[in-house]
Amino acid sequence: MRKFLLHSLLAALTLATSSGCNSTVNQDELRPALLTEPSQQEVATLVAQALNTQGVKVREDVFMQKSSLVLESPPFTDAQGNPLMGKQLEMPQRFMLLTDGQLCYLQHLNSEQLLPAPTLSCR
Amino acid sequence: MDFIMTTQLIKPLLISALSASLLACGGGSGNDGSDGGTSSGWTPGVFASSSQFKGQCNALDEKNWLRSWSNETYLWYDEITDRDPASIVGVIDYFHTLKTEEKTASGAEKDKYHYAIPTDEWQQQQSGAGINYGFNFKLLRSAPPREVVVSYTEPGTPASAAGVRRGWEIVAVNGVDMINSNDVDALNNALFPSSKGVQTDFTFKLIGSNEERNITLTTSDFVRDPVMNVSTIATNTGNVGYLQFNSHNDPAERQLYDAFNQMLGSNISDLVIDMRYNGGGYLAMAAQLGYMVAGAYNTDGLVFEKTIFNDKHPTINPVTGQEIKPYLFIDEYLGFEPDSGVSEGTKLPSLNLERVFILSSSNTCSASEALINGLRGIPLARGFEVVLIGGKTCGKPYGFYPTDNCDTTFFTIQFTGENHAGEGEYGEGFAPENFTDPEFSPVPVTGCAVADDFTHQLGDKSEAMLAAALSYRATGLCPTPSTAAGLKGYAVQSSASEMGLSIGDNRVQTQMQNNRVLTPLPKELN
Incomplete structure (x- = not known):
């Protein structure tokens, strides 16, 4: 949990820096989330974006049962x-x-990178 | 040869067949892979930086990149014969020459691990297990008369619910005779499916009888359980723990953590780790397992494995740019799965044993061999012993960082490893000391050569390898092998294959499929 909080803090800073917008994420409000509906393709696209890669396969039930991938x-x-x-070795x-409730x-x-995921619906 | 039904088989021989498709990268200049007789500017023994050619997708620059990259990072760069890039037409053909031609003590190729894969295939990183039927099998003989046997089922799958058992022989798929049919494509398509929802009618012959059973199974992305059959075997000289460990993958960390905590409460005096089907994975997890077996007294402050790159890079990892630090035995939870329920940094349990029995086969590979080597590196004064029961391990102390250039991902051996005692030369594997096969020169380890026994379930104390471990523990003696194959640790001594009728995993792509069925069987099939 200690590492998780550290990750969240760093991620919030990363988001604030990289997004170039005025709003920042309050790391205290971020909590593990699940999807409200299967979103295999949307998640795969976001993950590929985070990894700067061409394609990623994820399970159909990704983030439906647990918050990690x-x-x-x-x-x-x-x-x-x-x-x-x-x-x-790596x-x-x-x-x-994660979700902040909204x-x-x-x-x-x-990488500590935090990506907004507007195409996903969380609970 | 053990196949988990999710795997995709790559063979070096297939690389050439890829050349035509892989060369069509980038430029749109009508590049056909030929240098067209132009001067390459090659000067023997003089290497420009690979960065100068990176991403330059014409055949000559691609070959120049490969030549420089190999010279910079290949473990045995000084054993590569430096050839003019213009002298070999195909990029992949040229890559094929950029490896050592040295042989091992037994005359085998020193480097058996040199691959190129289309990047779009490789970058399909994935979660989950991939496509499978929920059971695993071994091709004991891949050419007629074929012998394909279930090695174990995955719990919680339709296969296990239908009662599919280790040792059942697959005698037909979709009505096609597995043993003698010439319809290789039908057999391969059924055994190595590429998509979910594939329905296959299996005909199994049950263990020790002629009874057959027809079961229809459908493919899905069933999760593979890395740790199974955790149990305690009571003996006159104390309790023996047993666990089947199939993969150093991310779910394994929590499952090993739970297994060792369970055994801590069972007053274990010895431990058998069944790694006969464990092809490796994360090295750090092997270092964790070493600690959980041997404990702080035996491992404190010791190197589990020191990673070694070529002599141009004694201190800095040439791929990551980071300082090379040895893996010590690891005594804490690392969190391979972020929300596994155990926090990173949690102290791992340890049985604090003085020895471990490891069950092995040719599918005991890489990180699994690193565990054997790491534990063998514990100084003699601490009195720790590894006892190996089964077959010769695969012999892969090496590793690589897959590296992309011009739509192809290349794998060239870049590092190896040594234990605390500086030992790491096990390119022909480890084998029990009574292993007998003049074709191999493995590193001998205390223990007994025993063939894989498909007539008993894994974890059954009558199963031949586990029985031999228990017997050796009680008497210090090995069982007398009933066959020459048994003394080699083979389940079945393979016969020469009939070219064109061997089956095998061919899910990579068409060009590879064509070569796959023509590729001679490996000498050792199990």
Whole structure:
């Protein structure tokens, strides 16, 4: 929880800096959220934006049962059937869905980036 | 060869087949991948910075980038024969030459892990397990007479609800004979589905009988459980803990945390970790597991694994630019899953054992081998022992950072690892000390060679590997193998494949599929 609060604080600062708008997110009001309806494609688009990548696959029920999302390497295997990425030095890409009671936010925990998610509906 | 039904198989031989499609990147200049006989400006042994060629999507610059990038980051850069980029037409063909040609002690290729994948395929990072039927299987023989056996089912799936069991043989799919049919495409399409909702009629032959059962299963993105069958086995000399550990993936951290807490309350005197199907994952999780097994006394202040790049980069990771710091044994929760219910920094439980039994096969790979190596690096004075029961491990101490250029993602070996004792040369794997196979030269480890036993469920104390661990624990003796294959730790000794009739995972793309069925079987299939 200590790290979560730190993440939220940093994320709020990041958002305030990067968005260039007058409003800031009050980190005290951010809490883990769930989606009110399945939004697989919208989440995938936001995640791809956060990672600056071409495409991301997420489950149909992403953020419906839990507020976190963890991305792993694609399940490619070698000739012996063993994972290509069997020895990974870095932590996986991790996200949290947050809300301040009004808007949804997608937080990329690895980078502390906080993205507004106006296309999503949270509870 | 073990296949989880979510995997996508890549083989080095397939790379060439990709050349034509991969070359069509960027420029729109009608580039056909040929240098057209122009001078490359190549000077042997002189390398410009790879950054000079990065993102320059014409064939010559792409090859120049590969040449410089390999010289900068390939672990064995000084074993690459420097060739004129203009002398080889295809970009991927040229990449294929940018690796060592050295052999291991047994005569095998030193570098078996050199890949290129279309970036749009690779960047499809995903959550969840991918597409599967809810059970896993092994191709004991992929060419006729084929033998495909269920290795284990995933709990909570329709497959487990339907009673599909380890050891059941798949004898037909959608009415096509699995054992002898020439219809490879039908078999591959059924075994390695690419989308959800694929309905397949399986005919299984049950264990130890000729009874068959027809079960229709539908694909979905079922979650794979990395930790299973956590149990305690009572013996005359104390309780033995057992757990099946299938993957160092993100859900595993919480499940390992719970498993070790459970065993802490069971007065465990020894532990068997079944990693025969664990192909690796996060190295940090292996360092956590090492601590949970061996405890603070055995691991405090010790290096679990020191990451080593080539000698141009002794202190700074050439990919991340960060200082290279060794992984110590890790005694706290890291939070691979952010809301797992356990806070980051929580102290991990530990059994504080003096030894561990690890069940192994050729699918025990990478981070799983790092666990074996890390624990073997504990100084002798502390008296910790690793006992290996099963088959030879895969032999992959190496790793890479996938690197994109011009719509292709390249994988070249960039790092390896050493334990606290400075040991890390296990490119032919670890094997129990009585393992016998002149074709391999693995690092011998105390223990017993035992074949995978599909006639018993995992965690059953009659299952051959677990039974051997319990027997060895009681007597210090290994069971007498009933077959030569058993002494190699193989379930079945494969015969030569019939070219064109081998089945295998072919979900990557068409060009690869064509090569896949023509690729000779690996020598070791399990």
